[in-house]
Amino acid sequence: MAAKIAKVKIKSIEEPETAAWLVADFTSNGDELQQMWTKEMKAEKLLDDQTPKEIRSESELMFNTYLECLRSGNYSAVVEYSKKLGEKTVFKLVGIMVYRRVLSRHIVIMSQGDIESATRSLLFFERIADHILALMTNATIEVREKLALKQAESILELSTPVLSIRDRLLVLPIIGILDSLRARQLTENLLHGVRENRARVVVIDITGVALVDSAVANHLILTIDAARLMGATVILTGISPEIARTMVALGVDLSKFNAMGDIRSGIEEAERILGYKLVLSKDEDEP
Amino acid sequence: MQVPIMKQGPYLIATIQGEIVDEDFIHLRTKLVRMVSKNRSRGVVIDVSSLDTLDSFATRSLRDMAKMIELQGAETVIVGIQPDVALAMVRLGLFLKDIITMMDLEDGFSYLKKSQGKRISHD
Structure with a gap:
């Protein structure tokens, strides 16, 4: 079951220099990256039922989750974030995916043709992003399962009234x-x-x-x-x-x-x- | 722990407390039968509401008590069997047939008052 993924312990960052570089780069380009994300999300019509304030706070949360994972090498930030999945589960899941695309593209652009460094950074980033996504998917499934269980219980409860x-x-x-x-x-x-x-x-x-x-x-x-x-x-x-x-x-x-x-x-x-x-x-x- | 028996007009009330062993039942039986004849009681209410289990020995003791009291001309009502106890009892096949059971002390008394004098019919 998906729940097992959450328990995989990730070793501390293997490539601290790459990580540090990525964190520094992402932080300094934070606004731009968040704007790109918003644009992509809009293009896919995923932001239609959200207010600008909601979008900003969600976007920031996701962005910071990525940063935190890169910085510390552990995924407690993701676990924390996935606890807040609530109603907008699918939106958040897609949001995380879109961020991954935006950030990967940004890495390629930033390496300015240096294929070796681009590959290394990308491979490193992808591994972390994969794990974040796995955790998020896992949390999504859990949320759904909990909901289904709750519904089954309430049906059972309703079915024999006194x-x-x-x-x-x-x-x-x-x-x-x-x-x-x-x-x-x-x-x-x-x-x-x-x-x-x-x-x-x-x-x-x-x-x-x-x-x-x-x-x-x-x-x-x-x-x-x-x-x-x-x-x-x-x-x-x-x-x-x-x-x-x-x-x-x-x-x-x-x-x-x-x-x-x-x-x-x-x-x-x-x-x-x-x-x-x-x-x-x-x-x-x-x- | 011994079971206290209280006298209330023509009735006796025995409240069985949580920690009770088999000997206590035997003791209670002897004491109750003696008190019924001494006080010329018309009814006995046995309250088991604080028991969270009633095994086969307890059930048989209660039954025997009721029968013995009946032979002395008084009626017995067992009150306060808890939901889970009731379910466990029927699962074990302990039905307390032909013994009167009531919800609580209040119901037990109102039953005894109503059935007073109607116990012996002439038909």
Whole structure:
């Protein structure tokens, strides 16, 4: 994986003279180089959605990252910079690449036809630039991976909500595929929800679930038993005919399910257990 | 560590603390049964909310206690089983069948008050 690149320790600069020369040269031509970079970036239409201030600060950051790496020979500056990747990941990655092009070209121009020195400087610079790029790419991938993981987690989180609809009454609507991972999460959410809300009755609605296998059915029974130990009653509603057929065919012990046809009758039954009584308020016309 | 038993009107409350060993359960059983008959108690609430594990011995002890107390004409309610404990118990197949379990002390008492006198039916 790309992450390993970051751990490669680079020896101190092998060619201190070349490095010192490059640093001095880049520093004295700093403004010009940054302008060239801006021009190149503009030509590729990469700066369209940035303010001039943003561009300047980004450009300076990148330029200084290069300088720092050349000067010190270690890449902590890149690691530091890559931590700030944030939203503009691609822009920064491309920016670093464009800088590499600008600086390489500058080296060739500055050597004024001295092929030997140009080659040596270029080879040296390229090696460092390669490494910077590798680190940046690595960081980009990490940022993306983290994002993907976060999204997966939040989807999982959203997929089993615990809703409190009356005092001491919880409803858990389940939609989608109930696999063993979600079933486990359902159990956890339910039991902790019961504790937090001091729930007496929990209605689990599986109208939106297309399929239940024997593992999940058994897990549901486990959950219902655990809830009972905590002093809560579970009512299961919305078992589709297909699921009912599978459950009977699988020989699942249905006695604990307290099944009701739909979520409405489930909630009505729960209210009865809790002692609620639904009363229609009087019509306004009536005295 | 011994389990303190408190008397509250016609009820007894036993609060099991975190560090409890098997002997304590045996001790609690003896003491509870004796106190029920001495005080002519109608109900016992056993609070396990500070336990983060209930193994098979503990579960069986609780069951036995409830049965013995029942034979003395009182009812037992176990309250405060934590979510993780409940899940671990059912995974181990410890269901505490035909034992009343409730959320907390409050629920335990309201159950005992409600079921008072209805325990023996004539049909």
